[in-house]
Structures are given as structure tokens and as C-alpha cells.
Amino acid sequence: MKAMLFNEQGGLDVLQYTEFPTPEPGEGQVLVKLETAALNRVDLWTRSGSSGIKLELPHIPGADGAGTIAGVGEFVSDWKIGDRVVINSNLGCGKCSACVAGQDNRCRNWHLLGETVRGTYAEYVAIPATNVLKIPDGFEARQAAAAALVFHTAWHSLIVRGGLRPAESVLVVGASGGVNTASIQIAKLAGATVYVVGSGTEKLKLAESLGADYLIDRSQDENWSKAVYTLTEKRGVDVVVDNVGITFPSSFRAAARGGRILTVGNSGGPKFEIDNRQIFGKHLSVLGSSMGTQADFATVMGLVFAGKLRPVLDKDFPLTDARRAQEHLEKGEQLGKITLSIG
Ligand SMILES: [Zn+2]
DSSP states (O other), X not given: OEEEEBSSOOSGXXXXXXXXXXXXXXTTEEEEEEEEEEOOHHHHHHHHTTTOOOOOSSBOOOSEEEEEEEEEOTTOOSOOTTOEEEEOOEEOOXXXXXXXXXXXXXXXXXXXXXXXXXXXXXXXXXXXXXXXXXXXXXXXXXXXXXXXXXXXXXXXXXXXXXXXXXXXEEEEEOSXXXXXXXXXXXXXXXXXXXXXXXXXXXXXXXXXXXXXXXXXXXXXXXXXXXXXXXXXXXOOEEEEEOXXXXXXXXXXXXXXXXXXXXXXXXXXXXXXXXXXXXXXXXXXXXXXXXXXXXXXXXXXXXXXXXXXXXXXXXXXXXXXXXHHHHXXXXXXXXXXXXXXXXX
């Protein structure tokens, strides 16, 4: 098969479009012929080596993908050749106590497709049959692939970990990233009032089009936690979605007493100082999560397929142009998900 892979970690030029043996579906696995893959920041960290994770080289990046079943391994009875599917990139072992309890994103032997296991920048990928979900007829594969990782992550954080309830208020720190645009929509669907802090008119317009009720432009007003306080009549918000990290001090200030701070990432850097008086003094909870469970995936993709949640799409590149696609993501020029067309 053709694949976009790298033999050593480094800059964009390590990516090569070349031949790689087509994987065989093992026991309990399906072989997916990929039609589309979607990019995530983890693809950049894996390629550059900044995540510090050891890889078996050559490595094929890519967590998100959708396509058709092209082969089934032993003991797989639910799938047939030609079924259209979207991939859940969370690879739990399926056997440990966390997996058996339905908390497969807490698996002790957890892997992310495309991070430690060869991923979707290829014509084919072999994955467990329990990691694919049927795409309804007429629903675009590209939309499904673009929605998968970000909506899955945002759903687990806001609904499962965050316990978001109707009539609560949510502040999303960042207007345009994939998880943030998913969070805005999920919070609205859950019946919350949504505040978004972002930089620049274009990104905030996008947030507004997704249902955000209040927009704060941090390029105009750097002290956004004060703006939130003013907008909420000095109460603060019930929930803050902060996947930036270094913005925690402002998020603590923007939270109401008893507020929850949700985090699934650290796009602004992993280490920073916090004043813990804000945490105990305001009865705050900081709730971390990573990805989501199989049950979350089925639930949130069902809402995507029903049109209640929609991925924001940026550019589509052919797989042969994955370097340009990653460069586009690296520069932060995108407004929504970048995808790759395969085959
Ligand atoms: Zn497990």
C-alpha cells in the first residue's frame, strides 16, 4: 500500500510518501480501506519527537480516519466487506479492570492510533473491530473522520467528567481549535449559556455561528477573566473549558464559587504557576480527562450523524501533500479540521 511515513523524527521533511506492507487484520480485527484521514496536533508532536514517546520506525501518523471495511480477521462476525465506518482511535486492551468497567480511556495499556501504533495516513489500517462505528448512508466520510477525536474528547470532558447540566454557564478558552469548537456545540446542546474568549473577529465569528452567546476578544481586552466577571454580574461561570494550560490563573478567576475547571490538553505549554488560594477559597474542582470511552464515542457520533453536532472543516489535501497539510496546522492558519483525501 501507499503510506505517508517517517523513518526518523524531525521537521516536515522527514515525511515520505512511499510503499509500506499492507497490514493483515489479526484476530478480532478489521482492515479498513481509508478514504479520508483528519489531522490532530498529536500528529505534529509524534513527528517532531516533542512528545518523548518511543516509536517503532518507520511510523505512520494519524488518529482519525474513515473508509470501508476491506477485510475481517478471525472471530469477527459483525462486519462485512464494504461497510462504511469511522474509527475510534482509543485503543484499550479490552481486558484490564478499567476496560471491563467501560472506562477504556483509563486502560493501563492504552494506546492512541497514530501515536504509538501506526495510524491513518495510509491506504489501509488494521484495528480492533470494536474500534469502528458504522457511518449512516449519505453521511460523508470526511465529516465523520473530522468529528471523531475532537467531539469524543470534548464529550467525555464536558458531559462525563464535567457533569454539565442545563442552565449552567460555560466559558471556553479559545475559539477555533477542534476540541473548543466541539465544546461550544456540546455545551449549547446540553442547554448551557456559553461564553467564549478568543483572539480576532474571524475566530469569534466562527464561535458565534456555533451558538456561543457571549464573545470576548482577548486581542482587544487581555484581562478576559474580568470581562467574564462583568458579564456574569460578578458571579463567574460554573464551568471553564481550559485546554491551554498557562491560562489557568485567569480561568480560576473567571470561575464561580464551586466552579469546575476542565482540561484535556495544554496547547500553551504544560508548566505554569498557580495560586492555590483560588482553588480552596473558591471551592474549585480541577478535572482532567483524556479522550473518551467506547460508549462516549457511540453517543457523540450518533449526535454528529443526526446533525445535532457538526465538525468545522478547513482545507482538504491529498495524502501525497501531507507535509503541506501539517505545515498549515503547525502555522495555526486553519479554522477547523484539516483532512487528507486518500486514494
Ligand atoms: Zn485495558
